[in-house]
Amino acid sequence: MTGLKAALTLDEFEIPSVIVEKSGELGGKVRGYGKTFPDFRSGRALVSGLVKRVDSTGMIRVLRNCTVSGIRTEGDHYRVRLSDGTSLDAHAVILAFGFEPFDATRQEEYGYGVCPNVIAAPELEALLDPLGPTKGRLLRPSDGKPVRKAAIIFCVGSRSKRTDSPYCSRICCSYSTKQAIEIKESDPDAQVVCFYMDIRTYGRGFEEMHQYAREIGVKYIRGRVSECCALPDGDILVRAENTLLGKPVQGVFDLVSLSVGMTPSPDTSSLAEMLGIELGTDGFFISADGGLSPHDTGREGIFLAGAVTGLKPIRDCILEGTSAGGRAAAYLRRRRA
Amino acid sequence: MPEDRTAVVDDSSRMLEKALRDLSMQYYSLDRCHQCGICTEACPHTNLRKAERFSPRVFIQKARLGLIDLAGGELWRCTTCGSCLQVCPYEVPLVDIIVSLRNLVFEQGAGYVPPSFKAVLASLAASGNPWREDPDKRADWFEELAPQGESRPEAPEILLFAGCFPSYDRRGRSIARAAVQILREAGIGFDILGNEEKCCGDSALKIGDMKTFERLRKANLEAFSGRHAERIYTLAPHCSHVMKTRYAFGRDNGTAAKPFLLLLHELVVEGRLPLGEVKRARAVFHDPCYLGKYEGITEEPREILARIPGLETAEMAHHGKRSLCCGAGGGGFWLDTLKGERLAEIRLDEAVEAGADLLVTACPYCLAMFEASRASDNRWAGLEILDIGELVLRSLSDKPGM
Secondary structure, eight states, rough: OOOHHHHHHHHHHTTEEEEESSSSSSSSGGGGOOOOTTOOOOHHHHHHHHHHHHHTTTTTEEEEOOOOEEEEETTTTTEEETSEEEOEEEEEEEEOOEEEEGGGGSSSGTTTTTTTTTEEEHHHHHHHOSTTTTTTTTTTTTOBBBOOOEEEEESSSSBBTTBOOOOOOHHHHHHHHHHHEEEEEEEEEEEEEEEEEEOOSSSSSHHHHHHHHHHHHHHEEEEEEEEEOOTSSSOEEEEEEEETTEEEOOOESSSSEEEEEEETTTTHHHHHHHOOOOTTTSSSSSGGGGGGGBBOOOTTEEEEEEGGSOOOOOHHHHHHHHHHHHHHHHHHHHHHO | OOOOOSOOOOHHHHHHHHHHHHHHHHTTTTHHHHOOOHHHHHHHGGGGSSOOEEEOOHHHHHTTTOOTTTTTTGTTTTOOOHHHHHHHOOOOHHHHHHHHHHHHHHHHHSSSOHHHHHHHHHHHHHSTTOOOOGGGGHHHHHHHHHHTTTOSSSSSEEEOOOOOHHHHHHHHHHHHHHHHHHHHHHOOOOOOOGGGGOOOOOHHHHHTTTHHHHHHHHHHHHHHHHHHEEEEEEEEEEHHHHHHSSSSSSSSSEEEEEEHHHHHHHHTTTTOOOOOOOOOOEEOOOHHHHTTTTTOOOOHHHHHHHHHHEEEEEEOOOGGOOOOOOGGGGGGGGGGTTTSHHHHHHHHHHHHHOSSSSEEEEOOOHHHHHHHHTTTTTGGTEEEEEHHHHHHHHHTSTTTTO
């Protein structure tokens, strides 16, 4: 989303650009979101709207299944070496390659990767997607049984020094609440229990969505889950402390979804090294001037946008793509003068 | 008395809070806690069926408001097992906090100390063992075992540190004797500290009696200094852990203390102990906290069990690093805990649920806790409890021709 938005903004300044896309399709992770929060619009539709505009302008070249293997300065521009052996010249480079979901196998006690009915949020997203593998029916992986009792465990790979991710990933409370609403709306008799530490639905419309979830009967239990155990029939036993009551609680669920946080994209460190730009202790890029120039780096003409500088909801990524495009346009204009 | 509903703490609470913060030297560690409760679920006490249980989360909340009731017993319930440390997302050093607070209470007489601790600590200070036993009889178990006239090797490969329970207790001595017989079978030259050995000090340290701990530490270091003691093996993982973390040897001469289990594992894996068939049994292994959680040693004991012919193995619901404490750690060994409220009972139940008739462990204190609880109820009568060394010895002796 961020990169598309940046390219389209450059297009408005009549500046030609090339999008280097690692996968076979544009749109990044948002392409896989059946619905986005807080307004439940289709992520796929958001992406296809932008892709249509990218395709219709003659100014944007798109290279799919393509990665950057090297960048060096050559005269007054950068020479970008590509994975297909070719190279291209650019006066400015915008890094907008997003993030990577936390690898839930790293939190062994939840049994992800061992118990088939413990899934991670992106998989739940696919199961809830009307165009997904189950056509939007929530069927659990082990035996295809419709899910009547679901648990969602918040803060998996976020706010934990133990997994080297002490930061809040910002979007998990909201996307999980959105998913809980989808489960509940498609089957009002289904039980959905969210185990959380704090609810951080901080954006416009996010908290209202959270309140709506409670109103339609999504249960929130304050307590971080210590363990999930698979029972012989595939059900999952979840144990936690209800810290508001000060009581240990446990429940048996058909399905457990882990609200995984966001981690830096695996490409971050190699690009940081290639370009000599700074990383924070959290592994994300740091922008220049202590954040006063949010898109700038220590390297002239190299700009940052979106989740590469930390975690953001889609809305902020759209904003960042737009402003990074504008920042790059201003840079190029001044350079020409 | 009317219910206290003040949200702001009073002066005495603030003093306690300040003292704790100063003492713990972890000023921010209390505030790092987000009260998420993941520790409560991991804590062995949560598995007890009683209304008022110890909760690490609640303890921290009270501690940072200075609201710990020092006249009550709460402070002494933690066994320092480290389950909470395994799961805490913010790495709050709860065990350090507890021990610091105990130290404050103990040394300044600022609150309740379980009476049974006082006698133990006095005995540790005076006799170097917790039971007022004669220090000159500490090595009697070994003398009884040693054939007359056998001299100690001049350059022993290892030094065996028996510890208090294996030195003095009738049941415990069987663990010490098994270790010696195994070493002899494997042809390992070894020495012991004999009557110069004192308690390692783990209990004194975790109860918060630093003076007694220091005294014991110095006495043992002095005894070590006169020996070939580069490789020390201790029968209890508590001893090796406290030596490793607090004795501060090894910086110059390479001395290292390790649990005896590691040596046993080495000998078994290298084939230096010809293991023979034992009576058919279904065995579970109870991971001692200071072996599994603190040292990460969980595979080695299972590898030993797997190599003993005739043994079938199973796992308890909690095992490995997620094992639950037997109740002995942090001074718990010296507490009078009512039947029905003992952590050891949870483990015995889990062993029976796993269909085991043999519960194996690798810590004399776990073994003692299990033996004591087993005797208290018939439902565990079918369960035999053995130290892993005893089991290996059995596998050696039952071998035909021995």
